[in-house]
Amino acid sequence: MDSSEGLSPITYLHLASRNLVRNxxxxxxxxxxxxxxxxxxxxxxxxxxxxxxxxxxxxxxxxTGHLQIHATGFEASQNLxxxxxxxxxVSKLMQSYPEIVGxxxxxxTSGLASVGGSSAGxxxxxxxxxxxxxxxxxxxxxxSGTWLRPGISHDLILGYTVAQNxxxxxxxxxxxxxxxxxxxxxxxVFFLRGILETGAPQIDRSLALVSLNSAQQWLQMGDSVxxxxxxxxxxxxxxxxxxxxxxxxxxxxxxxxxxxELDPMVRQWLEFSDAYGFVILLVVIILVIIEILNTMLIAxxxxxxxxxxxxxxxxxxxxxxxMLLLEAVMLIxxxxxxxxxxxxxxxxSLADTGxxxxxxxxxxxxxxxxxxxxxxxxxxxxxxxxxxxxIAALLAGLYPAWRATHLSxxxxxxxx
Amino acid sequence: xxxxxxxxxxYLRGLHKCYWVGTMPFPALHGLDLDIAPGEFAVVxxxxxxxxxxxxxxxxxxxxxxxxxxEVLGQDILGMNSEQRxxxxxxxxxxxxxxxxxxxxxxxxxxxxxxxxxxxxxRKESMEIANHWLHExxxxxxxxxxxxxxxxxxxxxxxxxxxxxxxxKLILADEPTANLDSMTGRHLIRLMHELNHRFxxxxxxxxxxxxxxxAAGRLIKLADGQIVESWExxxxxxxxxxxxxxxxxxxxxxxxxxxIKTRKQSRARKRRGGNQxxx
Numbered sequence: 001m002d003s004s005e006g007l008s009p010i011t012y013l014h015l016a017s018r019n020l021v022r023n024x025x026x027x028x029x030x031x032x033x034x035x036x037x038x039x040x041x042x043x044x045x046x047x048x049x050x051x052x053x054x055x056x057x058x059x060x061x062x063x064t065g066h067l068q069i070h071a072t073g074f075e076a077s078q079n080l081x082x083x084x085x086x087x088x089x090v091s092k093l094m095q096s097y098p099e100i101v102g103x104x105x106x107x108x109t110s111g112l113a114s115v116g117g118s119s120a121g122x123x124x125x126x127x128x129x130x131x132x133x134x135x136x137x138x139x140x141x142x143x144s145g146t147w148l149r150p151g152i153s154h155d156l157i158l159g160y161t162v163a164q165n166x167x168x169x170x171x172x173x174x175x176x177x178x179x180x181x182x183x184x185x186x187x188x189v190f191f192l193r194g195i196l197e198t199g200a201p202q203i204d205r206s207l208a209l210v211s212l213n214s215a216q217q218w219l220q221m222g223d224s225v226x227x228x229x230x231x232x233x234x235x236x237x238x239x240x241x242x243x244x245x246x247x248x249x250x251x252x253x254x255x256x257x258x259x260x261e262l263d264p265m266v267r268q269w270l271e272f273s274d275a276y277g278f279v280i281l282l283v284v285i286i287l288v289i290i291e292i293l294n295t296m297l298i299a300x301x302x303x304x305x306x307x308x309x310x311x312x313x314x315x316x317x318x319x320x321x322x323m324l325l326l327e328a329v330m331l332i333x334x335x336x337x338x339x340x341x342x343x344x345x346x347x348x349s350l351a352d353t354g355x356x357x358x359x360x361x362x363x364x365x366x367x368x369x370x371x372x373x374x375x376x377x378x379x380x381x382x383x384x385x386x387x388x389x390x391i392a393a394l395l396a397g398l399y400p401a402w403r404a405t406h407l408s409x410x411x412x413x414x415x416x
Numbered sequence: 417x418x419x420x421x422x423x424x425x426x427y428l429r430g431l432h433k434c435y436w437v438g439t440m441p442f443p444a445l446h447g448l449d450l451d452i453a454p455g456e457f458a459v460v461x462x463x464x465x466x467x468x469x470x471x472x473x474x475x476x477x478x479x480x481x482x483x484x485x486x487e488v489l490g491q492d493i494l495g496m497n498s499e500q501r502x503x504x505x506x507x508x509x510x511x512x513x514x515x516x517x518x519x520x521x522x523x524x525x526x527x528x529x530x531x532x533x534x535x536x537x538x539r540k541e542s543m544e545i546a547n548h549w550l551h552e553x554x555x556x557x558x559x560x561x562x563x564x565x566x567x568x569x570x571x572x573x574x575x576x577x578x579x580x581x582x583x584x585k586l587i588l589a590d591e592p593t594a595n596l597d598s599m600t601g602r603h604l605i606r607l608m609h610e611l612n613h614r615f616x617x618x619x620x621x622x623x624x625x626x627x628x629x630x631a632a633g634r635l636i637k638l639a640d641g642q643i644v645e646s647w648e649x650x651x652x653x654x655x656x657x658x659x660x661x662x663x664x665x666x667x668x669x670x671x672x673x674x675x676i677k678t679r680k681q682s683r684a685r686k687r688r689g690g691n692q693x694x695x
Contacts, residue, residue, distance in 0.1 A: 007530075007533050007534060008533065008538075008539050010539065011530070011533055014521075014526070015521065015522075018521035022520060305515075305517065306517070306520065309511075309513065309517040310519065311502065312476070312478055312511055313505065313506070313511060313530075313578070313582075314502055314503070314505050314506025314507075314535075315502070316499055316502050316503070317498065317499070317502070409473075409478045410478055410479040413473070413513065413517075414469075
C-alpha cells in the first residue's frame with residue numbers, strides 16, 4: 001500500500017457525521033432507542049451496585065469486619081485448641097497500616113444458654129466492648145437494653161431470636177455452658193444486658209455476646225484469642241490488607257480470611273448479583289447491536305450506488321470498511337454517552353431519596369439489605385457499560401462494513 | 417507493462433463479455449477490437465443494450481471481461497486484482513456518470529477535493545485544486561453548495577471537475593448528457609471538448625445524444641456488442657466557454673491549428689504503433 005495515499009481523519013469524520021445526519025429521523029430514533037437502553041442499563045447497574053454496597057457494608061459491619069485472622073485451621077474446626085496464642089504478635093502490625101481504622105480480638109465457641117427451664121444452642125462470642133465499636137456496628141444494633149460495659153464481667157447480650165426462643169428479658173439471669181480447652185464443661189451465670197437485632201437470621205438466632213476479659217478467665221485461655229477482626233477504611237482496601245498480612249504472617253500459624261470467604265451465602269449472593277448484572281448487560285447490548293445493525297444495513301442498502309461511485313473513483317475497500325465502521329462506532333458512542341448521562345441523571349435524582357422497598361423489608365434484611373436502596377454509580381460499572389457498548393459498536397459495524405466492501409461495482413453503478 | 421502504450425491509450429482485442437440471469441446468457445460484447453489514441457475525443461454510440469456501458473466499465477477497470485485483451489495506458493487491466501484496479505482508476509482515470517453520482521453529504525468543492533485527498537494530497541492543497549477545477553468548469557462560485565442545491569447541469573460540471581482533479585490521462589463519461597436538457601447538454605459537451613483540447617486529456621464518451629455524436633472527434637457505433645461503424649473527423653473547434661480560461665485568450669485560428677496538429681501527431685503515432693504490432 002502506498003503510504004502517501006490516504007484520507008485525513010477529518011475527512012473520515014466528516015463523512016461519518018454527515019452520513020449520520022443525512023437521515024435525521026432514522027438516526028434520532030436509533031439514538032433514542034440506544035439512550036433508553038443505556039440509561040436503563042446504567043440505572044439497573046447503579047441499583048445493583050447500590051444494594052451490593054449496602055449488603056457488603058451491612059454484612060461487614062454487622063459481624064465479620066473486612067478481614068479476620070485466625071490460627072490455622074480454626075475456621076474449619078471451630079475448636080478452641082486452634083487459637084492464636086500470641087495475639088500481640090499480630091496486634092503490633094496493626095499500627096503500621098493506615099488503611100486499618102479499627103481491630104478487635106474475639107473468642108468464639110459453641111455453648112448452651114439456659115433461662116429458667118428453656119435452653120438453646122448458642123454461639124458464644126467474647127469481645128472487647130470498646131474495641132468492637134471500632135470494627136462493627138453491633139453496639140448500634142442493640143434494640144433493647146445497652147451495649148456491654150467495659151470492665152464488667154458478667155454482662156450478656158443475646159441475639160433477638162435466641163432471646164425470644166429462651167423467653168429471656170432484660171436483667172434475667174442466663175446460664176451459659178461451654179467447654180474449656182481441656183474438655184471440661186463449665187457454666188456461669190450472666191445477666192442479660194441487651195438484645196441485639198442485626199437482621200441477619202444466622203446471627204440473631206444464635207449469638208451470645210460477653211466481654212473478652214471475663215471469657216478468657218472463665219475459659220482459662222490466658223491472653224489467647226480465636227479471632228482478630230480488622231476493619232478497613234474502605235471495602236476496596238480489603239485485598240491490599242489481605243496481601244500485606246499474607247506476606248507478614250506465617251501461613252503455618254495463621255489463616256487470613258477476607259469477608260467474602262467468611263460467609264458462603266454472601267459470596268454466592270455476590271456471584272449471583274454479578275451474573276444478574278452480566279445478563280442485563282448482555283440483553284441491552286444485544287438489543288443495541290440489533291438496532292445498530294438494522295440502521296446500518298438500511299443505510300447501506302440506500303447508499304449502494306454512492307458507495308459504488310466512491311469505490312469507482314478510487315477509494316480502496318479497506319477505506320470503505322473503515323468509513324462504515326466509523327459511522328457505526330460514532331452512532332453508538334454518541335448513544336452510549338448520552339444514554340449514560342441520562343442514566344446518571346436518573347441515578348443522581350434517586351441517590352438521596354433512594355427507592356423505598358419497605359414492603360419487602362423482611363426479605364431484604366435476610367440478605368443484609370436496607371429496605372431503601374440508594375443507587376450508586378461506580379467507576380467499574382461505567383467502564384463495563386461503555387466498553388461493552390464500544391464492543392457492541394464494533395460488532396454491529398463489522399457486518400455492514402464487510403458487506404460494503406463486497407458490493408458489486410457494476411451492479412451498484414447501475415442502480416437508478 | 418503492455419506493448420501498445422506508445423500508440424494507444426486504450427487497446428482492446430477480442431473482448432467478450434456475457435451477463436447471466438439465472439441460466440440465461442445475455443452477451444454484451446462480442447469479440448470487440450478497439451484502439452483509442454492519446455488526446456482523442458471519442459464517442460461510443462449505439463442503442464440501449466448495445467454494450468456501450470459495459471465497454472466503458474471494462475476500460476475503466478470497473479468490471480472484468482470474460483476473455484480478450486484489455487490494455488489501458490499500457491497496463492493489462494484484466495491481470496490486476498481489485499486493489500490494483502482501484503489504485504489504477506484513482507491515478508489514471510476520471511469518471512463522469514449519467515446520474516452525476518456526487519457524494520450527497522459533501523459540498524461541490526469537497527466532492528472534487530475528495531479524489532485529491534485519496535491521492536495523498538493534503539486537505540488544503542486538495543481544496544485549492546478543487547477551487548481551480550470548479551473555476552475551470554465555470555461554477556467556482558458554487559463550491560460551498562451541496563449536490564441537492566445544484567441543478568443537473570451544475571452537478572454534472574462538478575462531476576467533470578472531479579474527474580479532472582485527479583489529473584487523469586483518460587476520462588470515461590457514460591451518457592453524461594442523458595439527464596440534462598439539450599441546451600445544458602450541449603454546453604457540457606462543449607466544455608468537455610474544450611478541456612480535451614486544452615489539456616490533451618483523452619475522452620471516451622458513451623452516448624446516443626446527437627449533439628454528443630456531432631462533437632465527436634471519432635465516432636464508434638456499437639450494435640450487439642460489436643463495432644459496426646467507426647470514423648474520425650476533425651471536429652469544429654470548441655466554442656469558448658469562459659473568458660477566464662487562459663487558453664481562450666489564444667486566437668481562434670491558432671487554437672484550431674494546434675488542435676489539428678495534435679490530431680495529426682496522434683494519428684501518426686497510431687500508424688507507427690500499428691506497424692510495430694504487425695512487424
